[in-house]
Amino acid sequence: MFENQECLYCPFKSTAAKTLNSEELSTLGANCAQASFKKGDTIFKEGVFTSNIVYLKEGIVKLHIDGPSNEQIIKIARGPSYLGIPTTLDQKYNQYSATAIEKVHACFIDIHTFKQFVHENGKFAYEIIIELCKNEVNLFNKCVNRVQKNIRGRVADALLFFADEIYKCDKYLLPITRTDFGNFVASTRETVSRILTEFSSDEIIYLKGKNIKILDRKRLIIISKTG
DNA sequence: GCATTAACCACAG
DNA sequence: CTGTGGTTAATGC
Structure with missing residues (x-):
């Protein structure tokens, strides 16, 4: 009945994706692409135009920014987790880079599809907000710790x-x-x-x-x- | 002043 | 890439 069942049966679904019904999951599946990366591979790069939300299914990555003197590792993340929401939703270009530090499986979700879910599905949007809030609080703490x-x-x-x-x-x-x-x-x-x-x-x-x-x-x- | 902390440089596995 | 030693600038007591 639905053409694409890949996301429907995905064991790595995000809490947000769990709020989607089968029809929406089918849409998601039809509008995202999977890719694998090995240690050291760049998943996306700072400064490059982007139109995908990246979702890390499995693996470990570092998010980093080229600072004035050094590369600064902002955070190290383990899947399942979204990687590039801030950099895609509000910004035309990636504001930071993501590099695999272990074998990684990731999904590149079309930004329009993602935005459509945010607009039409309040529960989905809510879960995304929760995730962003957690990240912000987390980074506030990291920030204080790094400095003090x-x-x-x-x-x-x-x-x-x-x-x-x-x-x-x-x-x-x-x-x-x-x-x-x-x-x-x-x-x-x-x-x-x-x-x-x-x-x-x-x-x-x-x-x-x-x-x-x-x-x-x-x-x-x-x-x-x-x- | 003197001690401590941590960055920078250099060189060797 | 890593470990270590020497040097040095900043900060604290």
């Missing part, structure tokens, strides 16, 4: 972030290089490198290359709060 915590606190924060938000496990393989880690916590690769070895010799974490294991979560939390 010392680096040891910021590195501890980042380690906990990967464990809690990204991998949901205290043992993981860091998906980024030290340089990127530096860009993520607004510091440099040298400093990050030093602090990680310091945490390791204090037996707060196990560290071998990119292998991380949090050994003393309590102390890490204290450091993240007090620096």
Whole structure:
């Protein structure tokens, strides 16, 4: 009956997409394209014209902006999650870039279809607003933390972030290089490198290359709060 | 002044 | 790409 059932049976549907009926999901399916990316691939780039909302089904990406001196990693996100709502809805050009840091499956949703849902389906629009609100509050906190915590606190924060938000496990393989880690916590690769070895010799974490294991979560939390 | 913090530079695995 | 050492500027006590 409906031509396109891909979205209907998608196990990675966003909370917003869950409010769509089968007809709408069929429309969505007909107006979006899927793509896979491998580590290091650019998903979209700052400054480039865009007409798609990008939805991250699976995988991990970094969102980043070319700053005056360095690349700044704004956030690291794990699917399922929307990636490019602010950059597409209100802006003609991408305001930031997204790069895969692990294998990624993403959907490119036609902006007109997306806008149509926002206009016609209040529940859908509401869920999108919720998502945007969460992001804003989150970034407010990140902003304060980045400016007011010392680096040891910021590195501890980042380690906990990967464990809690990204991998949901205290043992993981860091998906980024030290340089990127530096860009993520607004510091440099040298400093990050030093602090990680310091945490390791204090037996707060196990560290071998990119292998991380949090050994003393309590102390890490204290450091993240007090620096 | 003296100590601390963290960036910058340079060089070696 | 990473780790380490030396240097240096800013800030605090």
